[in-house]
Amino acid sequence: EMAQPIQQLTRNNNPQERQTIPFTLIQRKEKLGDLLYEKRQYGKAKWACIKMKEKQYEQSICLGFMKLMRYICEQNSSGLYLGITIPIVTIVHTNESQSEMRQSVTVAYYLPELLQDEPPHPFDSDIIIEEWPSTIVYSR
Numbered sequence: 001e002m003a004q005p006i007q008q009l010t011r012n013n014n015p016q017e018r019q020t021i022p023f024t025l026i027q028r029k030e031k032l033g034d035l036l037y038e039k040r041q042y043g044k045a046k047w048a049c050i051k052m053k054e055k056q057y058e059q060s061i062c063l064g065f066m067k068l069m070r071y072i073c074e075q076n077s078s079g080l081y082l083g084i085t086i087p088i089v090t091i092v093h094t095n096e097s098q099s100e101m102r103q104s105v106t107v108a109y110y111l112p113e114l115l116q117d118e119p120p121h122p123f124d125s126d127i128i129i130e131e132w133p134s135t136i137v138y139s140r
Contacts, residue, residue, distance in 0.1 A: 019085045021045075021110045026136070038139045042132075046111045046119055047089070050127045053104040061090050064107030071127050072109065076120035085110040087139050 027039040050067050052060035065088060072082045091106040111119045111129070119129045 019083060019112050021085055021087070023137075036140070040137050040139055042110070042135045042137055044131065044133050046116050046129055046131050047108040048111060048119070048122060048127055049106055049108040049130050050124075051104055051106045053102075055103065057092060057101060057103060057105050060103065060105045061107060064090075064105065067124055067127060068107055068109045071122045071124060075123045077123075078120040080120075082115060082120065083112050085112055087137070089137055 021042055023040040023042050025038060026041055029036045029038070048068060048071055050064045052064040052067075054060040054063060068088070072084065074081055076082065089108040089110070091108065093102040093104050093106070094100060095102060108130075122129070
């Protein structure tokens with residue numbers, strides 16, 4: 001099922017073709033010279049998002065990512081490979097008191113700059129295009 005997206009990624013696996021999302025660095029945490037994480041602020045933008053709820057949140061992340069990859073690799077109204085933007089964001093949902101993680105996660109793909117005004121529509125109805133306000137993201 002994933003042969004075509006994997007082949008597409010292999011053909012397009014040049015680091016120069018990966019678009020880094022523009023951000024403002026807020027904080028950088030290192031330990032013994034190794035980067036632990038960065039706290040970044042991304043501007044208002046459109047993202048392709050999918051919410052998944054499997055028994056384990058790791059499964060939800062994996063399945064959500066694979067569905068997004070199909071959207072990126074031609075299963076969209078343009079019929080074209082959209083290009084990779086990094087990072088792919090995972091939102092882990094918590095209960096109201098933020099003391100426990102829920103099974104549901106949102107996996108999101110920043111649409112490349114050229115597609116921000118008119119994003120291709122996904123064929124998968126589980127994927128929605130959302131416009132996010134300025135957003136704080138922790139990146140590893």
